[in-house]
Amino acid sequence: xxxxxxxxxxxxxxxxxxITEQRWRLGERLxxxxxxxxxxxxxxxxVQHALQRLEAQGLIEARPKAGYFVALLPHAAKTPRSLAxxxxxxxxxxxxxxxxxxxxxxxxxxxxxxHAGDSPPGIVALNRAIGRALRRQKGDDHxxxxxxxxxxxxREQLSLHAARRGWQVLPEQLxxxxxxxxxxxxxxxxxxxxxxxxxxxxxxxxxxLQLLEQLELQVVEVPTSSxxxxxxxxxxxxxxxxxxxxxxxxxxxxxxxxxxMPLSARQRLLALAEQFDLAIIExxxxxxxxxxxxxxxxxxLDTSDRVxxxxxxxxxxxxxxxxxxxxxxxxxxxxxHLKLVTQLASSRYLQQGLADFMRDGSLAAHLRRxxxxxxxxxxxxxxxxxxxxxxxxxxxxxxxxxxxxxLPESVDTLSAYPVALSQGLVITPGPLFSVSGQFRNCxxxxxxxxxxxxxxxxxxxxxxLLLPGL
Amino acid sequence: xxxxxxxxxxxxxxxxxxITEQRWRLGERLxxxxxxxxxxxxxxxxVQHALQRLEAQGLIEARPKAGYFVALLPHAAKTPRSLAxxxxxxxxxxxxxxxxxxxxxxxxxxxxxxHAGDSPPGIVALNRAIGRALRRQKGDDHxxxxxxxxxxxxREQLSLHAARRGWQVLPEQLxxxxxxxxxxxxxxxxxxxxxxxxxxxxxxxxxxLQLLEQLELQVVEVPTSSxxxxxxxxxxxxxxxxxxxxxxxxxxxxxxxxxxMPLSARQRLLALAEQFDLAIIExxxxxxxxxxxxxxxxxxLDTSDRVxxxxxxxxxxxxxxxxxxxxxxxxxxxxxHLKLVTQLASSRYLQQGLADFMRDGSLAAHLRRxxxxxxxxxxxxxxxxxxxxxxxxxxxxxxxxxxxxxLPESVDTLSAYPVALSQGLVITPGPLFSVSGQFRNCxxxxxxxxxxxxxxxxxxxxxxLLLPGL
Numbered sequence: 038x039x040x041x042x043x044x045x046x047x048x049x050x051x052x053x054x055x056i057t058e059q060r061w062r063l064g065e066r067l068x069x070x071x072x073x074x075x076x077x078x079x080x081x082x083x084v085q086h087a088l089q090r091l092e093a094q095g096l097i098e099a100r101p102k103a104g105y106f107v108a109l110l111p112h113a114a115k116t117p118r119s120l121a122x123x124x125x126x127x128x129x130x131x132x133x134x135x136x137x138x139x140x141x142x143x144x145x146x147x148x149x150x151x152h153a154g155d156s157p158p159g160i161v162a163l164n165r166a167i168g169r170a171l172r173r174q175k176g177d178d179h180x181x182x183x184x185x186x187x188x189x190x191x192r193e194q195l196s197l198h199a200a201r202r203g204w205q206v207l208p209e210q211l212x213x214x215x216x217x218x219x220x221x222x223x224x225x226x227x228x229x230x231x232x233x234x235x236x237x238x239x240x241x242x243x244x245x246l247q248l249l250e251q252l253e254l255q256v257v258e259v260p261t262s263s264x265x266x267x268x269x270x271x272x273x274x275x276x277x278x279x280x281x282x283x284x285x286x287x288x289x290x291x292x293x294x295x296x297x298m299p300l301s302a303r304q305r306l307l308a309l310a311e312q313f314d315l316a317i318i319e320x321x322x323x324x325x326x327x328x329x330x331x332x333x334x335x336x337x338l339d340t341s342d343r344v345x346x347x348x349x350x351x352x353x354x355x356x357x358x359x360x361x362x363x364x365x366x367x368x369x370x371x372x373x374h375l376k377l378v379t380q381l382a383s384s385r386y387l388q389q390g391l392a393d394f395m396r397d398g399s400l401a402a403h404l405r406r407x408x409x410x411x412x413x414x415x416x417x418x419x420x421x422x423x424x425x426x427x428x429x430x431x432x433x434x435x436x437x438x439x440x441x442x443x444l445p446e447s448v449d450t451l452s453a454y455p456v457a458l459s460q461g462l463v464i465t466p467g468p469l470f471s472v473s474g475q476f477r478n479c480x481x482x483x484x485x486x487x488x489x490x491x492x493x494x495x496x497x498x499x500x501x502l503l504l505p506g507l
Numbered sequence: 508x509x510x511x512x513x514x515x516x517x518x519x520x521x522x523x524x525x526i527t528e529q530r531w532r533l534g535e536r537l538x539x540x541x542x543x544x545x546x547x548x549x550x551x552x553x554v555q556h557a558l559q560r561l562e563a564q565g566l567i568e569a570r571p572k573a574g575y576f577v578a579l580l581p582h583a584a585k586t587p588r589s590l591a592x593x594x595x596x597x598x599x600x601x602x603x604x605x606x607x608x609x610x611x612x613x614x615x616x617x618x619x620x621x622h623a624g625d626s627p628p629g630i631v632a633l634n635r636a637i638g639r640a641l642r643r644q645k646g647d648d649h650x651x652x653x654x655x656x657x658x659x660x661x662r663e664q665l666s667l668h669a670a671r672r673g674w675q676v677l678p679e680q681l682x683x684x685x686x687x688x689x690x691x692x693x694x695x696x697x698x699x700x701x702x703x704x705x706x707x708x709x710x711x712x713x714x715x716l717q718l719l720e721q722l723e724l725q726v727v728e729v730p731t732s733s734x735x736x737x738x739x740x741x742x743x744x745x746x747x748x749x750x751x752x753x754x755x756x757x758x759x760x761x762x763x764x765x766x767x768m769p770l771s772a773r774q775r776l777l778a779l780a781e782q783f784d785l786a787i788i789e790x791x792x793x794x795x796x797x798x799x800x801x802x803x804x805x806x807x808l809d810t811s812d813r814v815x816x817x818x819x820x821x822x823x824x825x826x827x828x829x830x831x832x833x834x835x836x837x838x839x840x841x842x843x844h845l846k847l848v849t850q851l852a853s854s855r856y857l858q859q860g861l862a863d864f865m866r867d868g869s870l871a872a873h874l875r876r877x878x879x880x881x882x883x884x885x886x887x888x889x890x891x892x893x894x895x896x897x898x899x900x901x902x903x904x905x906x907x908x909x910x911x912x913x914l915p916e917s918v919d920t921l922s923a924y925p926v927a928l929s930q931g932l933v934i935t936p937g938p939l940f941s942v943s944g945q946f947r948n949c950x951x952x953x954x955x956x957x958x959x960x961x962x963x964x965x966x967x968x969x970x971x972l973l974l975p976g977l
């Protein structure tokens with residue numbers, strides 16, 4: 038929790054989390070005001086203020102002489118269903134929606150023109166570290182391109198960062214990129230050729246779908262649950278039916294649903310990769326947003342160098358840093374060569390600044406601070422979604438920056454996009470996460486930003502916009 | 508000239524330039540000591556010191572009672588010959604040499620471990636501008652990706668920069684990239700598909716040859732002179748014989764020879780492009796290094812949007828900035844989409860820093876300052892090459908960072924590479940600039956760095972290394 042939060046907000050968030058995680062189930066009584074005062078060391082007025090706020094949101098209800106009771110249905114029973122049908126490989130034809138959303142800098146915000154809030158201490162420290170690296174430039178350093186693999190000091194810090202979550206990777210096994218999307222591009226270029234078939238999660242990351250389209254690769258969508266991720270049985274069926282070259286998977290908090298793939302599924306995935314001689318491209322970008330422990334990467338289980346791990350700090354630190362990395366396994370040399378011919382090198386001083394920021398512990402402090410905030414934001418989002426009319430389902434990710442929302446079948450989020458836009462809101466419709474027109478009644482909603490008044494108000498306008506009849 | 512140069516150095520450089528440009532031809536008498544004193548406002552001692560230094564280099568000789576005479580053959584008669592044979596289109600198979608040179612950060616330096624000299628004022632100003640942009644970041648700016656086309660303020664500055672040399676381009680027609688190599692990659696991806704044939708200059712830029720190889724494009728090499736560039740008659744013959752999709756050309760100071768393509772050749776090139784429905788990819792990266800006037804780009808003559816201009820400030824300002832741009836003509840939208848899917852966006856604060864640096868006139872000041880220095884460095888290099896034994900030919904570029912050296916037929920620069928390496932020197936052998944094994948007796952030598960004692964000494968070791976029998 039941030040230091041600037043009032044005590045009633047802290048209690049409110051704690052209660053919200055308990056409801057979200059079903060510590061108190063629907064219809065159950067919350068602890069009494071007296072018990073909350075004692076447990077939390079708070080005044081009666083503070084406790085009452087927090088409870089009244091939750092009551093105003095419709096999450097709890099006061100019953101005279103009995104106390105406060107959980108009033109909204111818990112969401113867990115309403116996890117979005119895995120909708121993806123298996124269809125034959127086909128060329129990707131994703132709409133111009135992606136370009137439009139990115140032109141508006143709106144990938145993770147309903148209100149991209151807002152740019153509100155304060156720069157967190159981590160960003161201030163990062164910018165200072167880059168500034169110091171700039172001032173340290175000496176002589177004719179600017180006359181030299183960096184080595185294609187990137188700055189060794191940064192690769193050493195990334196190797197240490199990986200070791201802390203139980204993944205042993207040498208600096209020499211890493212190549213620095215211009216962000217995770219660039220890493221995914223290099224990985225796909227390295228292990229696939231035009232026309233090859235790639236298996237992806239469905240719903241899954243639109244950036245990958247667009248990349249496959251531009252690289253003229255074929256795609257087959259594998260049903261993916263917002264709880265446990267890629268459906269391994271479905272993948273097995275797909276592999277038996279078609280000649281698949283690679284599988285792009287995001288085992289930790291995959292967008293849009295935020296699923297965490299269980300160990301058994303990971304082991305089966307690697308066994309299938311071995312059996313069908315598959316390249317596995319692991320998108321690890323959300324791992325560092327974990328609300329509790331950062332999960333091991335799939336790559337840590339990889340004994341045959343066939344997992345290519347791609348990542349960056351765009352989701353956990355800054356989207357504007359534009360530095361990522363790739364551990365290419367058996368494709369490392371090819372990736373290095375591709376990085377070189379497609380952009381020669383990365384900025385040395387940016388890398389040095391990031392390395393310093395990691396070395397002095399600022400990254401670790403930033404991630405610790407952020408974890409609690411993200412969980413609180415997720416809880417508030419889920420709680421407010423419960424107040425929406427009609428039958429809705431919502432994922433409960435343990436990391437990441439968004440939830441996946443399943444609305445009634447009649448809803449068409451794609452037609453709602455221009456309507457929302459006319460009101461200054463940018464939504465992320467479900468069909469963006471698929472190539473086959475599925476998920477029209479679904480929506481990804483981000484909690485990357487704080488729920489300040491204007492953003493909460495914007496969120497509050499969505500039900501009327503999306504569910505006009507209800 | 509830099510302010511730190513002594514007056515005798517200024518005079519020495521001025522005389523050197525006169526000899527290089529054949530103001531005084533071989534065997535001709537230089538102005539008398541008295542005339543030089545009066546013309547230049549210098550003391551007799553200063554003039555004598557400068558003349559003695561040139562005499563020590565063997566460039567001039569003193570004849571008793573007669574004065575000083577030009578003693579070394581002028582180079583202009585020995586311009587490298589256009590060697591490239593026309594061969595059928597073929598897959599590119601360029602060696603690992605490129606990767607090795609780039610790993611050593613040695614693209615433009617004989618002694619890449621040196622990193623000597625001072626940061627020029629332009630780099631100090633650039634780093635300060637980026638530092639200011641970093642400190643200006645506010646709120647949650649770091650939470651948003653920049654728009655794929657890049658920062659509008661930077662595109663506006665680039666548009667103004669273009670207008671100063673007579674090229675009208677709107678900010679909306681530009682897309683910011685991660686350097687010129689990235690721009691070339693996007694351009695080739697946009698207008699070619701696997702297997703297409705691309706015409707290139709020969710000798711020509713190795714970065715393009717490597718890119719063609721990785722993109723599985725076919726290449727046909729067009730003979731190119733180090734004075735007037737691409738041989739248009741040869742291109743015409745090539746176009747009649749094979750189905751060519753695109754032509755990559757560098758009309759201003761093409762590496763390695765530094766040719767400047769005359770207006771008539773440019774006009775014929777565009778007419779051929781029209782006739783054969785060709786995409787022209789213009790590598791404009793060296794234009795800003797022009798020793799006198801920056802030439803118009805080919806793109807300024809383009810009336811049918813079929814020229815894609817690619818550039819950056821890597822050769823004229825900093826190789827570590829990693830920002831470039833592309834004016835994609837009819838392929839603009841496709842390039843934008845490719846930029847988006849292959850790396851989403853560029854760093855906003857880097858772009859803002861560069862835009863500020865351009866807006867306050869620092870770039871213009873830097874380029875002005877640098878021009879004289881580059882010409883002086885070129886002159887010193889050419890003068891010292893004249894002292895080499897045997898029949899050598901060398902280009903005399905009016906811009907760029909390197910000369911192209913043609914050594915006797917028996918010389919093998921490729922075998923000399925590892926020998927040079929064992930002595931701490933990195934040379935750039937001729938075969939790197941071709942896919943057909945030509946130019947084994949050629950070498951590119953850079954004058955990007957000042958000729959300080961150690962670098963001059965390194966250059967002095969090359970004749971023994973390359974021409975051991977002579």
